[in-house]
Amino acid sequence: MSLFKSYAGLSREIYYLCLARTINSAGDFVFSLITLVLTLQMGMNVVSAGIFVSLAALISGPGVLLGGYLSDLMGKKTIIVTGQLLSATMILCCSFWSGTITVGYLLIAVMFFISITRPAYNALIIQLCTEEKERKSAFSLMYLGANLGIAIGPLVAGFFIKDHVHIVFISISTVFLISTFIIINQVKIGTSKVMASTGSKNSEHLQSSQPPTPLFTLLMRNPLVALFILVSFLNYFIYMQSSFSLPLQMNDSFGEDGAAYYGSVMTINAISVIILTTLILSVTRKLTALNSIATGALFYGIGFGALSLMGYFPHFAIVAVSTVLWTVGEILVQTNINLYIASRVPDTHQGRFNGLLLFVGCLGYTLSPYLTGIFIKNMDMGSLWIIILAFSLVYALCMIILWYIEKSSTRKSEIEPLDLSQSV
Template sequence: MSLFKTYAGLSRDIYFLCLARTINSTGDFIFSLITLVLTLQMGMSVVSAGIFVSMAALISGPGVLLGGYLSDLIGKKTIIVSGQVLSALMIMSCAFWSGTITIGYLLIAVMFFISITRPAYNAFIIQLCPEEKERKSAFSLMYLGANLGIALGPLIAGFFIKDYVHIVFMSIGAVFLFSTFIIWKKVHVRVSDDQALQTTTENWAHHVHTQQPQGEQQPGEKQHHQPGQQNPKQGSSPFRQQQGSKPSPSPLLPMLLRNPLVFFFIVVSFLNYFIYMQYSFSLPLQMNHSFGENGAAYYGSVMTINAISVILLTTVVLSVTRSFTALNSIATGALFYGIGFGALYLLGDWPHFTIVVVSTVLWTVGEILVQTNINLYIASRVPDTHQGRFNGLLLFVGCLGYTLSPYLTGLFIRGVNMESVWIIILGISLFYAICMVLLWYVEKSFTTKRGIESTDFSKSV
């Protein structure tokens, strides 16, 4: 399926939002920037620089939770614009503190405000896309654009960061402001759309109490429409079919307790982030272990292969798996994670870079399937009044996975050996896939018991 056909038909607002995210992501490499600036410019030790990176990672957790709550309270667009403007101003101010430790603390603050915008982006896509098909394509396009920007940004900055770091700071700030301007001027939530996206807490409570999957109705139940009112489109979420005034945000915890399947999904998603973090921790260690002094160069090649694979394979992979549900796509992606990372175990006996290339392509396919579908499961099961907070909670679990993965994996490597870690990752990936299949089976069984005609409201991208 062609790239144009896959992403054709989306709203103008989605195209501008994805364009802004792509532009913004070219400067969105704060973790690497902290390490490079503190070690190259200031001569700080790797251990000391690592403390600042860890602080930036830890502060991202409260950031995504706060961003999710505020996006539900005062609006997604407001949070994105405010967070990016503050990030831009802070990172541009680093140019005036060149050579001082203040830069480290400013970049940590930048990471906090960037993390605030993350759940707002996800929730904004859901708000702008009332239909399931649109939402799937929009998440895919956002993922593709973000990876394109991430691939280009560090490559360009690498030529200037050592001798002209102030130019890097000013450029990243300008990029943030430019992408913010696009969102502010070109991305709009129309009044009619905003009304159609509202739902009441009482309706959501009734929905989760009856555990009736979205897009479905009880046997014998008829849908009544007022004269002149359009019938809900097939594949759209019933939360988006309701109209009314926007209620005050209700507590998050009762929502989670009333919908244990969503709660289970969010908790188990910790495994996704734990596995995915191996590409930036265990993989470079494996390259050094297998290829010695050439390890760093080989790891750079791995990142290039990953970026190229994402750009070339995203549309193909998602087109092939279009008939999959979101849960089945995630389960399939987990299998590719396991096979891809597990293949690195072979480096212990055959230290050939060909194995690394094949491994990288395989786990990149897993990345595409998981990362483009992980938001869809929540999107179709959560009311719009809570999209920001549920996405924030999912991202918070992701922060926990990213934070704990290097530490726990490091303990295992120290206790056993380097290659054996990939067998553990293979096992965790298989367990993650089983959890997703189990969740799919439970939902399907529930639907069958109720005699409900199933609708594929969580189809894969």
């Protein structure tokens, strides 16, 4: 049986939504764009450029919270379309102010509007899929498509960004507009399989007309979901090592060739994602979201922990094997992390809960480099990877504990999403 049959049977809206996300991802590399434009084109020093990148990362936190709230209030599709149109407009404006500091501020605004769409994308997939297996396939397909776009976009932009940056800006704006056009014309909420099976009661118009329940109140009614979101900080903290500590390890092990080796690591990561995502979905299709995440956390630990051997055997073969292992962990965690929330939160609050999860992710990404820097300052790189291994094991254990609590619970309201919806 073909592995790609794992993606068969999804609604046409899901396929078009994933296509739009893939196209959009080809232009969605704002952090790298800020750094490259400000340093290569404007000659700004690394420290000053880093301030702009930090501001872009900082503003994405409020962005995902606002996006989650507005997607529940106004509709997921509406927020995606609005956020992408505003992003396209800001990117296009960059072509007119090319070579000025204004570009830096415009790109920060772009990051804000992009972050607004993130929880809306996740919540819309949940709304369009009625069963967990469908959602697992949909999130896997979305993840695969996003990585394809991310792999292609920066590669193409790299040829033009130094001497023809205005072409890059116009191209990214066009990509966003094409993605938005697909969503407007092809993602029909009212005609989806969800609507066919449940009638009009789940339409975005009716959802948005319901009286809102405070997020904090709903978190108190769903303590396991609240704990899951809180513990997910570890996922983002651990995964950030691939962008922060791993380049430092390459420099420490290979000196001046460290940057080139790190580029090879990212290539291995991208190829592994493209080759393994569908295979992993097929193999783990029957696993629950918590079991899949726990397994992914173990692969995180083994993959990153293996780098502790670099102090004794500084060979790139260790790095290559390590990269494949932590990439397997990445696939397992990132394609399942939204599924746990999906079946335990009413559809009227999916946007807000996904926004809160993404906000915790922003905290993880923001604090990880700082705290990891402290670890590195006070110990060697090998000891750091042992600490990351320990964090990964703690993350896996937390997921197993959550799974055990749910399995052993005798109260139906703690495991049936229907009862949670009715509590609202």
